[in-house]
Amino acid sequence: MTDPILKEPILKVRGLNKHFGGVVATENLDFEVEQGEIHAVIGPNGAGKTTFVAEISGMIKPDSGSIVFDGDEIGGLSAHARSQRGLARSFQITSIFKNFTVIENVAMSIQAHDGHSFRFWRRANADPTLIDPAQEILDRVGLGARAETMASNLAHGEQRQLEIAMALATGPKLLLLDEPTAGMGPEDSQNMVTFLKDIKGEYSMLLIEHDMDTVFALADRITVLVYGRAIATGTPSEIRGNDEVRAAYLGEEA
């Protein structure tokens, strides 16, 4: 992380603010994700982590501030328009199409990025331009053998994998991962970390995470969020050594 970074950051957030009534969710937040890095955001419950992801992905409109993605201001764009520009998110609470097969779930993401869908005649689930790349991604995340299973019949850990597969299938430039290991057992969790390590470098990632082991295993940089405010940003070792962070957050866990 000492190398000078020549490229512009893939994501640059400046002066982001969001209040829900009297509650501050995001306060004057500056934040960046460099090309190819994993930038993690940690913080205690209610720190505004999920709100932050929702603001970047376009599901919640911030009160003020700028969000520059891949060189363009995207603050005024809808969620689907941001996805079309290469911003993909996964959800903390698994958000899949439960009454569709696993491969149909992933094919849906491929279809979203394959032109308009005002096509009324050909069967979508027999279309190789959707199914083949979907199968490739499933193989990659380790769900290849489960392609024809109904998504609702997957185990929790597998649903989390599917969640990631759907985000990857949009062909993103930046992945927003909202607690990818949420609710997973230690083994599944470890597999997810291994997988994310594996794709590290291919994608820039903004990682929201509760689990410290996961964060320290993956992140290049960490930002600590408390009551919507970034109290520190630095490398994992810097964060570990930061007194303010210890007091605000790590202290209660360690």
Place this chain on the structure above:
Amino acid sequence: MIDRAKVMSLLVGFLVLAVIPPITSELGEEFYMGLAARMMIFAIAAVSLDLLLGYGGMISFGHAAYLGTGSYAVAILSFYEITNGFLQFFVAIGASALIALIIGFICLRTKGIYFIMITLALTQMLYFLGISLEEYGGDDGINTDRSEFYGLLDLSDDTNLYYFILFFLVLCVWLSWRMINSRFGMVVRGSQSNDDRMQAIGFPTFRYKLAAFVIAGVICGVAGFLLANLTEFVTPEYMHWFRSGEIMIMVLVGGMGTLFGPVFGAIAYLLFEEVISTITEHWMIIFGPILVILVLFARQGVWSMLPGRERGDD
């Protein structure tokens, strides 16, 4: 996605519908041919509503709007002695599309109970508009002539009209089946399943749902066009909320989200009405509890009772 036994049920169903005219005329019971024709028209309406209810997650309580629009297109043009069937057909489709576009554009900004209430309210507005149009009979309704297709098809013959309706039923079911399995159908079904996720992976879902709303409206408008031809009489009652409710019940009885089920639902509902209303005019008292039992114990209605398995059973 659909198994063989179910396809057989469907084919048998269409086959039975196809042989009804010769049988009823042999028996001298033409009344039943009219009843079957009516069933098919409501089957078209019910299938189109199922596109919204069962595939789009859009609980429209105003589907009778398009039944009325389609039939008034015939009646009003006929009133001005324009009996050209092609013209009437395209006006019926165009007017239904326009009204569905307006209603859909407003309603699709809301969700849940609001969606239901606004579709209901806007359709009631059309109903009262129909009543206020004194020139076209107001609440007494208006007589109309059958559409003319100049040598191609003589609809004044009841049997011809019957097969004309059957043709549209088969066409509507077939096109709808293609549509729900197409890319377009995947988007609509996906947004029923999880709209936020659809937007997150990059679909502007509003425009697809609106398109589905308009398509369903147009198909039901065709049902209205056929209904005006069958009854040769059009009344604002076709747009009453009670009619919307009936179509919805047909979908529930037949099996929501099964596409073919509502065909059986419409047949079952009208058959039940016909049989029981000869015993008592309060036939709804008997039908009500049956509906409740059906909805509680057979979520996919009559369709799930037919032989064969549903998708996702395994």
